[in-house]
Amino acid sequence: MAKLLEIDKVRAGYDAINVLWDISLTAEEGKLTCILGPNGGGKTTLMRAIMGLIPLRQGAIRFGGKDISNVPTWNLVADGLTMIPEGRMIFRDMTVEDNLLIGGFTRRCRANARANLEMAYSTFPRLKERRHQLASSLSGGEAQMLAMGRGLMEEPKLILVDEPSLGLSPLLTDEVMAILEQLKAQGRTIILVEQNTHKALKIADHVYLVRGGKVVLSERKEDVDMDRLHDLYFARDVAANRQDA
Amino acid sequence: MMKYLSLIIILAGAYLAVPLQFGGNDYVIGIVVSALTIAGIAVAWAMLGNLGGMISFGHSAFFGVGAYGSALLAMNAGLPVFPSILAGGVIAGVVSILTMPTLRLRGPYFALAMLAFAEIFRILAIEMRWLTNGSGGLLSIPRLPTVFGFDFGSRLGGYFVVLTLVLLTVFVYWLIRNRPEGLALRAMHDSEDATLVVGVNATRLKAAVLVVSAFLTGIMGAFNAHYINFLEPDYAFNGSWTTLAIVAAIFGGYKTLWGPVAGALIVYLVDQFVFKAIMPSGHQLILGGLLAAIVIFSPSGLLPWLASRFRKEAGDAAHP
Amino acid sequence: MFDLVAQSVFSGLLAGAYYALIALGLALVFGTMRIINLAHGELVLLAGYIAYTAESRFGLDPLAALPAAIIIVALTSVIIYLLLTRIRVDREINSLILTFGIAIMLTNGILMIWSADIRSTTSGWYLDSIIIGDTLFAMNTEILFAVIGVLVVGAVWWWLSKSWYGRALRAVSSNRDAAKLMGIDPRTTEILSFAVAGLLASIAGIALYSGKVIEPSLGHSLTIKAFIITVLAGLGSVPGVLIGAVLIGVAESLTATLWSSALQGLVSMLLFLIVLLVMPSGLFGRTRRRG
Amino acid sequence: DELIIGSQIPLTGSAARAGMGMNEGIQVAAKVFNETNGKHTVKVITIDDESQPAKAVAAIEQLNAQGALAFTGGYGSNIIGPASDAAERLGKVYMTSGGVATELSQRGLKTFFRISNATGYAKALAGLSDTLDLQSFSLIYSTRESTAEVAKLLEEIWTAEGKKVTLHPFDPSIADFKPVLHKIKLQDRPEAIAMVGYENDYVGIIRAAKVLKPDAKAIMGTWSLATPKMWQDFPDLMNNVYGTAPLPYPAQFNTPEEQTFAEAYKEMHNKEPDYLGIFGYVQGLLLFNAVAEAYDAGTLNSGGVQDALRKTEHDTLIGKVIFDESGDNTNFAHRMAQHQDGAVAIVWPKESATAEARFPAVPW
Amino acid sequence: MLLTLDHVTVAFGGLVAVSDVSFSVSEHEVLGLVGPNGAGKTTLFNAISGLARPSKGKMTFCGHDLTGIPIHKRARIGIGRAFQVPQPMHELTVRENLIVAQHFGTGHSNPGKIDEILDLTRLGHKANRDAASSLALTEQKALEVGKALATNPRMLMLDEVLAGLETNGKRAFMQTLDDARQRFGVALLMVEHDIETISNTCQRVLVLNFGKLIADGSPEEVFRNPEVIRSYTGGETA
């Protein structure tokens, strides 16, 4: 299988602090790559670095073989690489419908915008009920749906999804996982960050565990040993919980 | 310790060195007094802006009310000048209660509501001829008195008074800032709900800084009335009292204690002494350029910029 | 009495449309970028002076100066934007100083180039009176720019709410990073918006020159007026600009008719305050959900 | 010897327009003085007061520090007030024509002098209306200090004469005068419309009047109106409008003094002198002569300049100037002129008239 | 009873977000509040803490009728609130956030307790350095809890503070919350979408759907309710 995205010894962070330490990871075309890891491990930061929202301090990222380390975010999106961020990153001052429509901003998708809009509405009927409401009035879960629906407007080749189940009811979490599986079936490549290990593993092809800004485990889904995974999580928790003991 | 030392040096310089050096030159002292007047408003403005998160475009309202209040008390009620300056501040503080409905407004809404008040006061000052003599204004307002043989009505006397007022203003700001109330006020900025749910009575705190800020601005206005001995609505409520103070405060760093003072002194003095010498009319062209340049190079204001430069140089020296 | 009030309301409506033209550019930039362009009035004024030069030097009709005005003013506006982007910290506040500095430079620049004399059009047509139904009087220019004003408000409203770039602009202002993730280049859209603001200022400048009197120190009061209307409208609301402007225009004119011109400012400011106290986010402003 | 004179004048800010005009006159006065005096020369140091009172005070103090023997300039009563206070404190003469408010000369200052005052302006308008036998007026005036004052004086005079006056004050920021004019047209129906304001106000008012065409017989105003410049810039608005003016246009310079002035002015500024230029010239020359006289007498520091100004009558371009105790020119009387197809014709008082008044006549 | 709601309704224009809801909370109780997205849980919290005004109904807390009591006073009588979308006091450091909460919520300051809360929320290492706005999402949620605790509440309303935590983190956090509850004697009213956590920690669970209270009972009971399964869990159990 072709490697659609290759991350090669990347370092990145915020002003004074570095978060990612020489992280390397690949995503194969048409597969769902799942990134797990404890909180504050740098998963979101990694996604932001891939998308060019924060600069790389070292290392390189290739998309379809092409170096994209310094390509601005909007050009990446035009090339079919996209990220569905957490629900707080919706356009709060715009209506739900405008939020969705702007998801289809790239020239590639403009023609299909109306059709995609209907698709998003049929996936999340709740959004249709709220279409003329300001996004800021949505509940936490509704905002999460909006972020997801907006991402679906973009027709990307590779989607990075950051904790899509955050704040969603169990029923909707299942729904979202089903959507991701469907996208995979359409041949799209997905990188999924998820805390709901259980549900994520069900649809994953490959698993990475990121902790402290480093990859500590990289395995095909079939090879994942749940106990070992837990131990790797714990490694940090044990240290952090010293005081409680 | 270093901090106190530099404060003492600055104070000594302000009270001793400046008068010794320039005391005889009314022109220089006069300009410095104008700059300090702006500085006083700037500090009072920054107090409201930084602590309350309330950017006001209408501080000239309080300046004008303080000025008229004090001038009228001194002229019509025969109040001695120093008490009437204090009373001018109190009147401005009381009048600020009228503006309190605006406290529920945010950001630009608040800013412009205050501007509206300033404009309303200006027009009232024109129309209430029986009290203010309308657009004719007040001439020959009593000067600052002579106390113990020292003539506060002289330029130098005015300098000592305004300097003291500015320092007191900074002191009040400092007092408020270091209390939990100050923290809460700073927090209210963009997270008012967050402060409310932990028990902060946001409205009351904001009202309190508004009154204090108005009082201090009113005092500066009152001082100015007795210093320049003249008032008219367009002058007392002139928008430039607000604009200059805002420019000075942001320029110097409005989130710092001394930034507004430094900003006012630098903007005013450099403009009047340097730029005006280079370009006698239209020197504001250069001033405009300077303002634009500084924000571009040092967005958090001059003082923080100088501080970081200083630190950097000290650092460079330590590790050659 | 009826004639008096009718004419007064009519004048107020025309004044309102003109105010809307003045305010629209500022409202656009403020509504979408939270940047108060304190040099907006000076941009309007600059366009007025360009029209003056075109008319007095080359005998051109004021409207014929529009293309030149647009090029120069839009370019100036874009330069202001490019300078603004150099501010890294606290842009909303610091932009005040930057644009204030630019406003001072423009005022003094205009003073040096065109001197302090008052200027206004000498083209007869603009000032000729037009009488509607024997009772309503106006100058041609007022009617012309009222119509243009309404059209322009409509166009800008459509652009912002329905076009791809308008939507993108709002997205950028709402959440910059998220907008990038939608494939939007924030700089391009913002440059576009400043250019459009410049265009709007140009139209306003021609309206100003052909109906009123210009002088170099006028810019500041134009900015204030524009800002008052923008806030009254509710930040970001384009229809609100028209309605707010008309409200102020009619209030001023009725005050002058029924009371006294000296109190125009008082009444319009009181009206402004009352509206804000009843609707703290302006006529068409939106409140955010809490919690 | 070279005598230093300080000139504090608004060259920028809201009063820049008038300040520049006055400054031109003062410069001409200096040139003429230097070319004709023979004994002394003056050096005029000019400081821009930016149309702000505090900066005007600073300007006076700075000029003093630079050795000025006396001060001139100033425009706007609100700025002249504190500036002349500062001059008084320094014990040096302050001479102006730019502040007409009556109060300025009621402060009991020793060193304050001015050649013009509100009364003179009001009298001129009232005088013309008597001659034209006008009985009812609508008086439109700016709420600024000097304008409001002239309006008040006019109201007093006219009411005392048993004439009907309706007042229409307006805020200086107003640009649309249609509502006011409409009220005048429908309610007041006056014989004449009188305006006290500044150029931009006049233009706005007359434009509104042209649109609404009220049924008046005459329209008149005060300063800055009957000037060649206004005709040049707004020919379609100005015809038949009356305003105060010291000299007609095209100027008929009869006396040698008038001729010297006109030539010098043309040479320096390449245009026809306007009234501010004339006032600036007169106030400048009066002051220079007085300073020179005191200098010769060695009484510069003992009130010599004041005495020189006060003791005699002065023949000037604007007629005889006589200063009273408070420094006011008691002889100040303005003339009224009318725009007549490009000419500015003096029509009142009779003895200086250069043409018949066109009456009834309005621009619309 | 600590808190009693009596037929409370909250509407936004035509949209009824909370509809005729009645229940009560007793001292030291741990109560779960669940329901589909947009069911009105956060709105209900808003009504209790004063950020939204009910159009109908009555609420009492510790004997105080809450009608007309302003937000800040509700905090002072013991209602603590952690926001779903964290609202740190942006410009202040973590410690300053807590100082403000304590000073105004309790009327006095007690630095010892602040240190205790910093420990509890594991924010000690970030207490003095950065502005609160630079915290990661999960840290901001911890700070939400910390601020609420600092006001010395009698009842703590937690709006999805565990969301985004991985399983172990959740467990640990719940543990500390339970510690806090016992140490400071507070009742917990918590919104959470994780059925396992709810089942393990709550004695009683309320279920909202379309603004209406559709179930109130023990976790076992509630999660067996067919209406709850259909609208919310989809059959998932702990």
Ligand SMILES: Nc1ncnc2c1ncn2[C@@H]1O[C@H](COP(=O)(O)OP(=O)(O)OP(=O)(O)O)[C@@H](O)[C@H]1O
């Ligand atoms: N804007 C920021 N400024 C400074 N530091 C940040 C910022 N955002 C995140 N961090 C820090 O970077 C580290 C990694 O954060 P990140 O959000 O990437 O973690 P994560 O793995 O996505 O965690 P979570 O499971 O909580 O989402 C954290 O320690 C956090 O404090």
Ligand SMILES: Nc1ncnc2c1ncn2[C@@H]1O[C@H](COP(=O)(O)OP(=O)(O)OP(=O)(O)O)[C@@H](O)[C@H]1O
């Ligand atoms: N200010 C408002 N204006 C209009 N609608 C609102 C407002 N606030 C909330 N709503 C609507 O009320 C409903 C309830 O919202 P609420 O936030 O209470 O849901 P929730 O139960 O907390 O959901 P979640 O689990 O997704 O957080 C939502 O559909 C939301 O869109």
Ligand SMILES: CC(C)C[C@H](N)C(=O)O
């Ligand atoms: C006649 C003018 C020179 C008077 C001036 N406008 C003033 O303000 O007093």
Ligand SMILES: [Mg+2]
């Ligand atoms: Mg994350």
Ligand SMILES: [Mg+2]
């Ligand atoms: Mg919620």
